[in-house]
Amino acid sequence: MKSTGLVTDFYQISMTYALFRLGRHKNQVVFDRFYRQNPFGGGYTVVAGLSHLTEFVNNFRYDEEDIAYLRSLGIFSEEFLSYLAGFRFHGDIYAVPEGTVVFPGELLLRFHGTTAEAMLMETGLSMIMNHESLIATKARRIRTVVGSDALMEFGLRRAQGQSAGLWGARSAMIGGFNGTSNVEAGQRFHIPVLGTMAHSWVMSFDHEIDAFREYVKCYHENLILLADTYNVLEIGVPDAITVFHELKAQGKLPKVYGIRIDSGDLAYLSKEAKRMFTEAGLPDAIISGSNDLDEYLIQSLKHQGATITSWGVGTKCITADGSSALGGVFKMSARWEDGKVQPVMKISEDVHKITNPGIKEVYRFYRKDNGKMITDLVCLQGEEIREDRDVVFVTEAAPWRKKHLRAGSFTVRPLLKPLIQKGKAVKLPEISEIIDYANQEMATLWPEYTRLVNPDIMEVNLSCRLQELKKEIIARELADKHHLT
Amino acid sequence: MKSTGLVTDFYQISMTYALFRLGRHKNQVVFDRFYRQNPFGGGYTVVAGLSHLTEFVNNFRYDEEDIAYLRSLGIFSEEFLSYLAGFRFHGDIYAVPEGTVVFPGELLLRFHGTTAEAMLMETGLSMIMNHESLIATKARRIRTVVGSDALMEFGLRRAQGQSAGLWGARSAMIGGFNGTSNVEAGQRFHIPVLGTMAHSWVMSFDHEIDAFREYVKCYHENLILLADTYNVLEIGVPDAITVFHELKAQGKLPKVYGIRIDSGDLAYLSKEAKRMFTEAGLPDAIISGSNDLDEYLIQSLKHQGATITSWGVGTKCITADGSSALGGVFKMSARWEDGKVQPVMKISEDVHKITNPGIKEVYRFYRKDNGKMITDLVCLQGEEIREDRDVVFVTEAAPWRKKHLRAGSFTVRPLLKPLIQKGKAVKLPEISEIIDYANQEMATLWPEYTRLVNPDIMEVNLSCRLQELKKEIIARELADKHHLT
Known part of the structure; x- marks a missing residue:
């Protein structure tokens, strides 16, 4: 198969080169992939693209002709070109399985790797998942x-x-x-x-x-x-x-x-x-x-x-007529400093563009009596979610607004699964299994969320600990005059 | 390069097989590619896709694994699979060069080949030209x-x-x-x-x-x-x-x-x-x-x-936001019967879907004084178009409406150029030449045609001889009770 290393935006390579010269290209980072708005004015998105994504990652390398092309640009050092010639992805990717119904703001994919890996692979990874999830969603409608x-x-x-x-x-x-x-x-x-x-x-x-x-x-x-x-x-x-x-x-x-x-x-x-x-x-x-x-x-x-x-x-x-693209984004959520993981977030003037810091998981709650979906929770890795304890969801934008789930009334499952481990693809389900799973997933969604026009919108919850972490980081950053005034 | 023989709709293969069994797959035919409406509500389309198209045609074959797949469907005879294994395009394609500004209803491409060649290659050929012309047009806007x-x-x-x-x-x-x-x-x-x-x-x-x-x-x-x-x-x-x-x-x-x-x-x-x-x-x-x-x-x-x-x-x-696809179509305009070429056309209840019969050329007229585009003419092959004679355009839907061009006041050039001859691709211009040509082409278009919203619409003319031929065929078909009542 043809190498996919050049299936990227030029700035990903120019930034990686600049980090390489600073000796910072191997810093470990975590990136989250998520999207902010359902396509077609709908109530959900259907995840697709993981099979293609593993192909893309497996072929992500720079062949001789790729290196020759990059050399011809007259920008990069021979040391950097050698580094690219030996480049392979050695990190981990966790993803929500194909066929899963998902909602705005929750993680669909968590990427663990070096800064160079994240930069070089971001564009292709986003393209594949944006495109295929968009078509799966249109098809489901x-x-x-x-x-x-x-x-x-x-x-x-x-x-x-x-x-x-x-x-x-x-x-x-x-x-x-x-x-x-x-x-x-x-x-x-x-x-x-x-x-x-x-x-x-x-x-x-x-x-x-x-x-x-x-x-x-x-x-x-x-x-x-x-x-x-x-x-x-x-x-x-x-x-x-x-x-x-x-x-x-x-x-x-x-x-x-x-x-x-x-x-x-x-x-x-x-x-x-x-x-x-x-x-x-x-x-x-x-x-x-x-x-x-x-x-x-x-x-x-x-x-x-x-x-x-x-x-x-x-x-x-x-062609996904009506919403020609899914606006999935890829944002850094943690980085390692002196061997310790540091949660990071983008603090934007535009509150919708503020991201969620830290290494996170996503849990989906279902009603025990009829199997229908209740809601999703994004929380920090390590938070314990148990079916035998009450759960309280607190709305981030309106903390007085709470939702209680009684222990025993619900089932819960984590959505993110390993896709690539230390650079090696995990075995994926057959297409027939994915199709069955996708149909089952849709059956758990209340029909109110599937209406073509003006559907009910699923709220994704952030755990209290994650909300606390966001507040802490914002407070710290606000105190730093170099960042925000 | 990977073979492209399976980049097609299944019915193209199932129809070809049925023709093969009747011994009619080698009948010579001519197909026209054109489109009916400008994308984005605009006044023009920019042609692109020919370089990709020649790649597609060069790689259009059925490799061993393609044949094995088709065999696995349990539908086709071994004779037909052998025929496909040896399949190569031996026909001719004429096309309007990349970067040319074109208008609804005029030929962008003329395909000469066997029925099998036309059927098997139609889908990929249409896909490539629809997609790339669409993006070039969006970009030009x-x-x-x-x-x-x-x-x-x-x-x-x-x-x-x-x-x-x-x-x-x-x-x-x-x-x-x-x-x-x-x-x-x-x-x-x-x-x-x-x-x-x-x-x-x-x-x-x-x-x-x-x-x-x-x-x-x-x-x-x-x-x-x-x-x-x-x-x-x-x-x-x-x-x-x-x-x-x-x-x-x-x-x-x-x-x-x-x-x-x-x-x-x-x-x-x-x-x-x-x-x-x-x-x-x-x-x-x-x-x-x-x-x-x-x-x-x-x-x-x-x-x-x-x-x-x-x-x-x-x-x-x-993604060509606003018009996710260009509705280019591919319609038969002539076929050989007993060694003689017969013009054919689709006569539809929907008058917009009636096609133009015969082997045709497209000519573009420019004002001699300022080089601006006047209009286009679709005519039958062999009609003589000269700059030293007056030209009269007669509107098909309103024959009392005529437009006169005085000899010496205009220049004219044919738009269709050979792209593939006897299965071999003609040398195409370099991308830099195509870009220069595209910019020159746009400069000949009056700005009224380039307005984003509600632009002036260029009328494409049919020659009087072509209009006569259409009338003759319609009259003949109407007399045939088996076709239309």
């Missing part, structure tokens, strides 16, 4: 409106590049899709690839019905005929009915057969088509729909009684 | 508002995947950017990579001024200090002034020095910072701005007197 209908990812031709199509297809599966048209994704990730015909097939014949007849001679299963090349209700559906009757007469009508409509008014056309199939004795014919669909249009089509039970979603899922 | 300011691409961490970051950076250069932070893009495309420091540099020191002092010890040019880690006007600018005064006293102040502001109100902060630098005897200090910028915000900041002359644009350019 679409899944929430289609119920148990079939849902296919068709977006490769409009994806923002090959890797967007490839990893986007995988992310869509984590978000609840059933398959993809992307053959490379099928090969790489062992996910179902599907598809039957395009307009170019129908246009390869003089008459639509010839195209249908030839298709069913070649294929005997999953006979979804594209019915809108000329006119859905006057030509497409009658031609499909003729062909399905012919197959039925020969005892060859498969379980999965029907049409796809890729243009026109999908509500009207699907209802009429369903009626025509039913009157023709083919009530099981599947009506599949595509054409610039997203969660809003599908919800509206369903509201209007569309009979579509199989959806092909392309552009708007694979 | 941003360039039109920054004038001659410096403009940097900073989007990798929010890009939709590695290839989106890589090829997006190249596309941004075609759209008028001056450089990128993406080091891989610098290596691959020989484009300038730039960047100085992030907040993580400043936070690696106890005090901001130490971070600045250490930075200028290491670097002696392009000293753009990030001034907003704590407080721009109370700490960042004063610290920067101190450091620049120190350098000045040592005679070491370089030509390019200044600050970057990455948060807060960029209009207010930049004006105040500029005043402070000027009062401190540093009137040449550059104020650089970043933080979720796009063409609308930059235009508004400039309108409010922001003193920023160097812009870093990340997320919103690299």
Whole structure:
């Protein structure tokens, strides 16, 4: 695999070089990755990208041609280039597993390494997790409106590049899709690839019905005929009915057969088509729909009684239409000084940009009676969270506002798991396990959080000890005139 | 390089297999690529993607592992898998060069090959050109508002995947950017990579001024200090002034020095910072701005007197915020029957989806007096277009509406150039030549077409002979009851 060391912003290398010259590049630090706002105005984000991230880390090195390129810039010393030539990540990464539903402000990933490792790898690491979590989230929004209908990812031709199509297809599966048209994704990730015909097939014949007849001679299963090349209700559906009757007469009508409509008014056309199939004795014919669909249009089509039970979603899922990026950030939370760990935080004029200091964990609480999610807690590593003790959450911005959980009424689990240990990737679950886990996760979320528009917003709590630590650091920094006035 | 044969939609392979079984996969066809609507509600699109496209075509084959994967699906015959194993593109592609400004409805690419070649390669070809033209167009919109300011691409961490970051950076250069932070893009495309420091540099020191002092010890040019880690006007600018005064006293102040502001109100902060630098005897200090910028915000900041002359644009350019995809399509326009070429077209109920038949060329007309673009003409191959004869354009939807160009008042040039001939890529211009050409192209466009909102829309003309051909085919098809009623 190609080295990924240059998949970074130039300033990461220029800063690392400056630290290298100061002999500070090997200082140990901890960085947190989190995001501040859910995409699409939604109530949650679905984590994806860890499999790709381990690939990225495994290939994070500087090959000869990378070093030659950096040398050609005329900026870096030979000592530094040698250092990069031998660079490998030896640190630890903890992450919330793929498929987990997460909320703004909580850690999704904790990075332990040298300053150089954190700087050089930040950009690629952020890019991968921002992108794939964004697509998984968009896909999950679409899944929430289609119920148990079939849902296919068709977006490769409009994806923002090959890797967007490839990893986007995988992310869509984590978000609840059933398959993809992307053959490379099928090969790489062992996910179902599907598809039957395009307009170019129908246009390869003089008459639509010839195209249908030839298709069913070649294929005997999953006979979804594209019915809108000329006119859905006057030509497409009658031609499909003729062909399905012919197959039925020969005892060859498969379980999965029907049409796809890729243009026109999908509500009207699907209802009429369903009626025509039913009157023709083919009530099981599947009506599949595509054409610039997203969660809003599908919800509206369903509201209007569309009979579509199989959806092909392309552009708007694979490009995350509506929120083109997830604003995940990567901020230092601790550093080692003289062998001792020091919590650090960014104190900003903009209170939303103040970060949480120290090495932290995230715990998720569920109701014991119905398994539904209650809330999440971010706390310092080492704080004891027990199911047999009462828990009190104190709102940071309004300390008089408290939430009590009675011992025995809840279950709790930590969200961060080891992903990379001393530079070596931990074995990850299979994609089928991730998909099952993702579906289970969503089932624990109250539907109020999944509404497309104006959903309920989950509050993430900070432990009292973490809140104390923040106050201490702010007070200390405020006293230091060199920093803040 | 990895094979790209599986970078396609599954139906392309399933249709090709069905044609293969009918012995029709080697029929010669012509496909046109065009788009129907400008992205971002704008007045134009900038073509990009041809360099990537030739790479894609050169690597379009099925390696052993690709064949093994397709075999594992249990659908295709061994004969077909052998055919794929030997598959190479042997056809011709003509395309409008990268950097050309184009308009809805005109051909951007003409594909001559077998039906199998057209089907198998369509998805990847469309993906590459849709994506890269989209980013080049977004970038050009941003360039039109920054004038001659410096403009940097900073989007990798929010890009939709590695290839989106890589090829997006190249596309941004075609759209008028001056450089990128993406080091891989610098290596691959020989484009300038730039960047100085992030907040993580400043936070690696106890005090901001130490971070600045250490930075200028290491670097002696392009000293753009990030001034907003704590407080721009109370700490960042004063610290920067101190450091620049120190350098000045040592005679070491370089030509390019200044600050970057990455948060807060960029209009207010930049004006105040500029005043402070000027009062401190540093009137040449550059104020650089970043933080979720796009063409609308930059235009508004400039309108409010922001003193920023160097812009870093990340997320919103690299993800094409506002129009997440370009809806380019690929439609058959001719096929060979019994050795003779037959023009074909899609006749749709939706008049906007009716395509133009036949093998076509595109010509662009310019005013001889000032070099500005007049209009474009799509015509059939072989039609003679001469500068020494009057030209009359007839509006297809309103034939009484005509536009006359007097002989001698205009110059004209064909837009389509050979890209691939008999499967071999033609030598493409260097990126620096493409950038020069792109800038010249934009200069020929009247500013009315470049307005961000509600621009003038260029009309693309169809030649009278092409209009006649469409009418003939529609009349013939309408007479055929099997097609339309």
